[in-house]
Amino acid sequence: MTPESHSMTGTDDPLLGPPPGCPAHGLGPGGLHRLYGPDAADLESLYENLRDQHGPVAPVLLHDDVPIWVVLGHAENLHMVSAPSLFCRDSRIWNPLLEGMVKPDHPLMPHIAWQPICSHAEGDEHLRLRAAVTGAMSTIDHRGVRGQINRYTQRLVNRFCEEGTADLVSQFAEHLPMAVMCEILGMPDEYNDRIVEAARDLIRGTETAIASNAYLMDVLMRLTARRRAQPEEDFTSHLINHPARLTDDEVGQHLRVVLIAAYESTANLIANVLRMVLTDPRFRAQLSGGQMTVPEAVEQSLWDEPPLSNVLGYFAKQDTELGGQRIRKGDGLLLGIAPGNVDPRVRPDLSANMQGNRSHLAFGGGPHECPGQDVGRAIADTGIDALLMRLPDVQLDCDEDELEWRQSMASRHLVELPVHFAPKPPQDVTQKPSHAPVLPQRATWHVGTSQPQPTPTPAAPAPQPAAPPQYPAPTTPEPARPMGAWQRFLRWWRGY
Ligand code: HEM
16 A cells, blocks of 8 residues: 555655665656556556555556556446546646646647547536537447448458458558548548548657647548538538537547547557457357357457556546545546456456456546447447458468567557468459458358358368459358348348
8 A cells, every 4th residue: 555645746755766775776756666668668567566566546657757546446447437526537637737747748748738628528518518429429320330341341451452461450450440430520531541640640649740630630620611511411510510519629629539539449459359369269269169259359359458558537626535545636547447457356367258248448437438439349340340251361470479569558559460361352342341252261260150150162272363353353142041030130230
């Protein structure tokens, strides 16, 4: 437990270091662990050390040694997000900010700086802004979106299918969510490599992030002006015309929030699930045995590798207690999604299957709970299913332990996911994704259904002939036998 004297308000002397020879050397002021730099090279182990040392809520340091609590317990995270009278997302009450400890050039400033958007708003203002966002989301035609996900997957796979190799992070996972979100927002023509690049820039905070933000805002403000003048049946028009009467500026800012929130998290989710499907024998066996659907693999991944690891932040509105720690008014807290999901009190055995259990923290909770989770799940489920239909013989092109990860306090994501497969001709994007005309090498992969599939006729193995691609390529004929209820459900679910 933290000694009572420790203050998360920054009033303890932050320069006080451990005496010479103390084993706490290498730690930050007050003997606290840093969630950045060399101390944080292995955050999973660090969280477990912190859990042992402090219990479910631990004091840590952000960049520039700014103090904050990280909430490690599953129950404590849920309590925090569900108690708006005690904790809010308005950083303007955060003591280190008020006391000048957080400088304007702090690397986390884009997450910290308060903006008039639903993620930072509270009370009635949050209700107003959030109602407009969820109202516009409720108009999304999920069946139509699944059709778009299939079409964009076809297009993306067409870009590399003749090569026989691909990087599924940069050539698939980072593109599909952006393509689908541009379509949902009502700007399908704006989807291109440039907008994906801009979103990537913003999240990584590279030198060109400011220019990329300006580019993105210009695109979104022009879309807002067009739809204000002439509404259509899309998310942006419904956002504008919601009774909450958002100003043009509010519309533009919320389009940006939705686009970026959807892009980063869904791209990470797709890459994580694909890696799991390609490498984890549990999933391969279960998928091929017809026990596990892609949506179930997605849910397991949301437990094991949540697309966002922590959310900065929540702020105490009054003195309170959380997980045995005394939290003072104005203290900051990190919503610890990754550590909360592996809390031994809810998951004593991490290898146990979480099938059917959606109580993970991947989408947060309480009044700010992610309103786009169904869209994120649909993009991942349908996109991965469609990709595996096109490339049933896809295999990892390196050893699993050669895969490189980029880790920060906010997320842990794959740098690349190199794969190989037998080269295939492009398919007509309006057709349902299928693996014809190339028959799978791994004939036992029947992804996304719990029904045993007919065994494909043995085919001559790859490599494929260098014949010119056919347009449109033939698709797999539907089975002639009547469909069972489960298959009919799956077809409806996938939007066919
Ligand atoms: C798998 C993908 C996704 C994950 C893991 C995810 C995760 C999250 C998390 C952790 C939060 C913060 C919750 C909190 O503070 O308690 C959040 C908020 C939000 N997400 Fe998502 N998200 C995903 C996809 C999406 C999509 C596709 C959209 C839009 C279509 C979206 C829109 C938003 C918005 C607008 C907020 C702010 C809500 C508020 O503060 O009231 N997200 N998301």
